[in-house]
Amino acid sequence: MNGFGGEVRAPYRALADWLGVQHLDTLRQKSAEAEVLFRRSGITFAVYGAEEAGERLIPFDILPRIIAAEEWRRLELGIEQRVRALNAFLYDIYHRQEILKAGKIPEELITQNSAFLPEMIGVDPPRGVYSHIIGVDLVRTGENDFMVLEDNTRTPSGVSYMLENRETMMHLFPDLFSRNRVRPVENYPDALLKTLESVAPGNLDAEPTIALLTPGVYNSAYFEHSFLADQMGVELVESTDLVVIDGLLRMKTTEGLKRVDVLYRRVDDDFLDPLVFDPTSLLGVPGIFDVYRSGRVTIVNAPGAGIADDKAIYSYIPAIIEFYTGKSPILPNVETYNCREPSSLKYVLEHLAELVVKEVHGSGGYGMLVGPKSTKEQIEAFRAKLIANPTNYIAQPTLALSTCPTLADSSVSARHLDLRPFVLIGDQVRLMPGGLTRVALKKGSLVVNSSQGGGTKDTWVLQE
Amino acid sequence: MLGRTANDLYWLSRYIERAENIARLLEVGYRIVLLPREGESFHEEWRSTLESAGCLQGYVQRHGELMSQNVIDYMLFDTSNPSSIASCLASARRNGRAQRTALTREMWESLNSAWLEFSAIRPATVTSNSLPELLDWVRSRSALYRGALLNTILRNDTYYFSQVGTFIERADSTARILDVKYYHLLPSSEMVGSEKDNYQWAALLRSVSAHRSYRWVFKDHYRPLKIADFMILNRQMPRSLRSCYDELTAALRDLAVFYGIRHDCQTTAEATRDLLLEADMRNIFQSGLHEFVQDFIGRNNKLGNEISAAYHFSD
Numbered sequence: 001m002n003g004f005g006g007e008v009r010a011p012y013r014a015l016a017d018w019l020g021v022q023h024l025d026t027l028r029q030k031s032a033e034a035e036v037l038f039r040r041s042g043i044t045f046a047v048y049g050a051e052e053a054g055e056r057l058i059p060f061d062i063l064p065r066i067i068a069a070e071e072w073r074r075l076e077l078g079i080e081q082r083v084r085a086l087n088a089f090l091y092d093i094y095h096r097q098e099i100l101k102a103g104k105i106p107e108e109l110i111t112q113n114s115a116f117l118p119e120m121i122g123v124d125p126p127r128g129v130y131s132h133i134i135g136v137d138l139v140r141t142g143e144n145d146f147m148v149l150e151d152n153t154r155t156p157s158g159v160s161y162m163l164e165n166r167e168t169m170m171h172l173f174p175d176l177f178s179r180n181r182v183r184p185v186e187n188y189p190d191a192l193l194k195t196l197e198s199v200a201p202g203n204l205d206a207e208p209t210i211a212l213l214t215p216g217v218y219n220s221a222y223f224e225h226s227f228l229a230d231q232m233g234v235e236l237v238e239s240t241d242l243v244v245i246d247g248l249l250r251m252k253t254t255e256g257l258k259r260v261d262v263l264y265r266r267v268d269d270d271f272l273d274p275l276v277f278d279p280t281s282l283l284g285v286p287g288i289f290d291v292y293r294s295g296r297v298t299i300v301n302a303p304g305a306g307i308a309d310d311k312a313i314y315s316y317i318p319a320i321i322e323f324y325t326g327k328s329p330i331l332p333n334v335e336t337y338n339c340r341e342p343s344s345l346k347y348v349l350e351h352l353a354e355l356v357v358k359e360v361h362g363s364g365g366y367g368m369l370v371g372p373k374s375t376k377e378q379i380e381a382f383r384a385k386l387i388a389n390p391t392n393y394i395a396q397p398t399l400a401l402s403t404c405p406t407l408a409d410s411s412v413s414a415r416h417l418d419l420r421p422f423v424l425i426g427d428q429v430r431l432m433p434g435g436l437t438r439v440a441l442k443k444g445s446l447v448v449n450s451s452q453g454g455g456t457k458d459t460w461v462l463q464e
Numbered sequence: 465m466l467g468r469t470a471n472d473l474y475w476l477s478r479y480i481e482r483a484e485n486i487a488r489l490l491e492v493g494y495r496i497v498l499l500p501r502e503g504e505s506f507h508e509e510w511r512s513t514l515e516s517a518g519c520l521q522g523y524v525q526r527h528g529e530l531m532s533q534n535v536i537d538y539m540l541f542d543t544s545n546p547s548s549i550a551s552c553l554a555s556a557r558r559n560g561r562a563q564r565t566a567l568t569r570e571m572w573e574s575l576n577s578a579w580l581e582f583s584a585i586r587p588a589t590v591t592s593n594s595l596p597e598l599l600d601w602v603r604s605r606s607a608l609y610r611g612a613l614l615n616t617i618l619r620n621d622t623y624y625f626s627q628v629g630t631f632i633e634r635a636d637s638t639a640r641i642l643d644v645k646y647y648h649l650l651p652s653s654e655m656v657g658s659e660k661d662n663y664q665w666a667a668l669l670r671s672v673s674a675h676r677s678y679r680w681v682f683k684d685h686y687r688p689l690k691i692a693d694f695m696i697l698n699r700q701m702p703r704s705l706r707s708c709y710d711e712l713t714a715a716l717r718d719l720a721v722f723y724g725i726r727h728d729c730q731t732t733a734e735a736t737r738d739l740l741l742e743a744d745m746r747n748i749f750q751s752g753l754h755e756f757v758q759d760f761i762g763r764n765n766k767l768g769n770e771i772s773a774a775y776h777f778s779d
Contacts, residue, residue, distance in 0.1 A: 041569070042561070042576045217562050230565035241466050254470045254621060254775040255723055 010400070011068040011462055014179045019063070019405065019412065027407055030172050031062050043164050043223055059455035060165060062172065065404045065417060065437040066180070069464040072433060075138070075146060078331030080440060081321060083134050083216050086153060086308045087425060088324035090130035093307060094120045104319050111310055116271065117304035119276055123293055126199045127427065130302040133192070133264075135159075135420045135436075138331070140402035147334050147399070149418060151317070153309040154301055155266050158436040158456075159422045160224035163188060163231075165458040166434070181463035183433040189231035192264075195426035196232075199298050200261045208261035210234045211251060213242070215267050215283045225266050239267075244287035249297045262298045263288075269303045286394065311360040311394050312338065335397055339390040348395040349386065352379050355395040356446075357386065370446065372398050401446055404457070406439055416440045418448050419459065433461035467776035469563050470625045474777070476559040477613075477629030483552035484606035485600045485637040489513050490539055492671040494595060496664065497532060502691070502719075510535045516644040516671075519547055536595065541587040549602055553579045566622050570612035578605040623723055627715035628771060635708035635764050641671055642695050643757040646688070665691060672703040693745040693752060705760060709737040727774035729767060736763050 008016045009387075038057050063355050069074075078195055092098050093110060100107045110116050129449055133154030137149040145170035170177060193210070200208035215224035216238050229236035239386065242260070250257040265272065271283040291297045313320075315336040321329045337344035337355075348355060352371050359367040369382040403414035420434035437457040448454040482573045493513035510530045519538065522545050526540040527534040546555075557579040560567055567575070582602075590598060610630070617623045645668045665686035669675035672695060681700060682690050698704045699752045713733045720726045772778070 018746035038578055039580070040573050042564070042572065217558075223564075226561075235466055236565045238468070239465065241468055252467050252776055252779050254465045254467055255725075256776065366606075 011066040058450045061406050061455050061457045063405050064458040064460045066460045069462050072461045083423050085321040085324045089320045091128050105316050115306035115310045120304035125302045131305040132300045132425050134423050138419045141399045148331050151309040154306040157221045160227040161456050164438045169458040182460045185432045185434040188432050191230045191430040195424040196262045198427035210262045211237045211260045213265040239283050242285045247293050264300045337395040339393040345390050357395045434459040471777035472559040472563045473625040474629035476556050476632050477626045478633040479552045479556035479632050479635040480609050483549050487602035488671045491599045492667045512644050553582050568616040570616050574609045574612050624715045624719045631708040631711045638703050639679050639757050639761050700714045706740045713737045729770035729774050732767050
């Protein structure tokens with residue numbers, strides 16, 4: 001909030017004035033009320049294992065993160081440029097592979113990658129869109145510097161928290177909304193439905209039937225799956241509700257079998273079709289990939305879209321953007337060392353204490369080394385892993401992440417945060433003004449993942 | 465609607481209704497145990513309570529001898545008992561969670577908070593003094609859920625399948641109470657008019673919340689024939705078999721209209737409803753109340769199976 005110079009930044013002025021006259025006890029009480037609201041509506045994420053013990057609330061912080069109108073405009077342009085380039089890249093990589101021929105990316109980085117699906121070569125998804133729903137993880141590292149930390153092009157989650165956080169804030173602090181002109185995010189489900197409809201297979205005789213495929217109630221994001229299906233008014237299906245008959249995907253209803261045209265799937269590629277991918281999977285639908293290949297169902301996001309958010313590809317994204325748009329990236333990447341390159345590996349090994357090292361295929365903050373926060377022993381242990389398997393790691397400098405006032409145990413104080421806006425790509429690009437702000441609740445911590453004790457905040461994009 | 469969704473909605477309603485019925489039965493059993501006794505034990509009363517709830521066999525396997533505290537614990541908290549209130553609330557909540565998209569926010573929140581609050585109770589803290597309050601709570605949570613359903617849900621298949629589940633379960637429960645209780649009460653008919661006898665007849669009616677409405681309708685003393693008539697054939701009494709079947713045939717007719725197709729289950733339900741419409745209580749008594757009720761329970765089960773098949777509950 002205090003920017004990088006110490007002054008309260010402009011978008012936070014109204015909040016700072018308001019905070020100045022609040023009692024800590026009042027804030028704590030509001031925080032407790034928020035928890036009751038979340039608990040009652042069952043907004044939990046499941047942890048694998050026992051049903052009852054296995055449901056947890058993600059901590060919610062009642063102080064919003066605020067983004068000014070002109071900051072958002074620039075983010076919007078940058079995000080749109082990025083997601084168009086990612087989709088152009090996906091189309092190319094599964095068709096003519098011009099970018100490989102041009103030598104912009106090492107070929108084996110694609111062809112040897114488990115996220116690359118040879119089965120998708122030559123498949124034409126409707127409107128050429130592979131990744132319809134993308135969550136772009138951003139961090140602010142300076143007054144005017146947002147950087148992209150990661151793209152999520154497979155099945156990004158968290159959008160239900162963006163919506164429920166807003167709902168809760170409007171319930172608890174109506175007066176704050178009257179002091180700040182906050183752009184609404186509530187029409188996300190409607191925009192999602194429009195996006196899904198717009199990518200239905202061609203030549204349907206009726207309105208497309210859309211369904212959302214969930215692995216089931218024990219999945220960590222089950223709440224989100226049911227929330228989105230509910231908000232869109234589409235069926236929430238599990239694999240056992242689906243069957244392929246006569247070349248079409250169908251769901252089992254009270255009136256018999258009904259055709260499904262667009263499947264928003266929240267299961268991973270590997271589990272989608274046991275006949276093509278993992279044969280032991282019970283989460284998918286035998287034969288669905290054939291239906292997809294024949295153009296009679298749209299799968300969102302497309303199988304194989306994960307190659308675009310692979311951490312090994314990440315450092316090439318600026319080159320990808322230039323290759324497909326002819327322009328330099330509006331939003332920069334965080335500087336990244338690919339340990340598969342000998343010169344990078346050498347640098348990383350010499351600077352481990354200053355760097356963050358991540359597994360290429362890891363997620364959720366596991367399997368990483370945060371150099372400045374680690375002991376000598378931890379660094380040496382990691383060094384051994386790195387030398388043993390360098391292609392498995394990338395490294396980035398630790399960033400001067402921005403902070404935002406957060407209600408901690410004893411006071412309101414600054415905590416580090418990131419931002420995941422959600423963008424929809426169908427017949428057009430639709431971006432909600434906001435996103436999911438994740439906040440590290442421990443003082444000084446840079447790890448914001450919910451699985452590592454991070455929390456969330458409402459994200460306000462101000463009206464001009 | 466998915467067949468799985470219809471199945472879960474149907475069972476969700478059944479579990480909520482069952483939790484309420486178990487609470488009613490326990491309340492009656494408990495009140496009778498409070499009666500002054502002359503040398504005889506209250507075993508018979510707990511036995512009939514467990515039998516009405518369909519829990520007797522399970523209880524005996526687990527605890528053997530009939531003891532008040534064990535019976536109460538088994539019917540309230542024991543998750544190895546699929547009909548305990550804890551199990552009913554957990555199953556209802558599990559079905560509701562799987563069908564979160566089919567429920568309104570009010571329905572889900574009443575379900576979820578009932579489960580959360582009940583899960584927080586430590587069985588050891590439930591004394592005989594606090595039991596009536598807890599049973600009241602169970603009934604009020606069931607009423608709250610049902611109120612949320614009636615007030616907020618669209619009148620479409622979601623509503624109709626919920627209604628069907630509620631009234632199949634209620635019909636089953638009323639029939640079982642009648643069968644078991646009546647069987648146990650008959651031997652005492654030579655002492656009709658005694659204080660204890662009246663108390664037990666009142667308890668039978670109380671278990672279906674009808675001990676006062678009986679008087680409003682009949683303006684008479686409790687008499688076996690009239691009580692049976694009230695619980696089986698009276699269309700004003702909302703827990704009578706007749707009322708349940710009025711609701712069931714209406715919900716099934718609405719389903720047939722909604723989907724534009726009639727199934728065998730509609731015919732089966734109407735046949736049972738017509739039977740209740742035309743029956744005469746004296747004839748039923750003459751040919752045997754127990755046989756009549758057993759036949760009814762069989763028909764009710766068959767209807768449940770036909771509905772499940774017609775609407776593809778599990779394919």
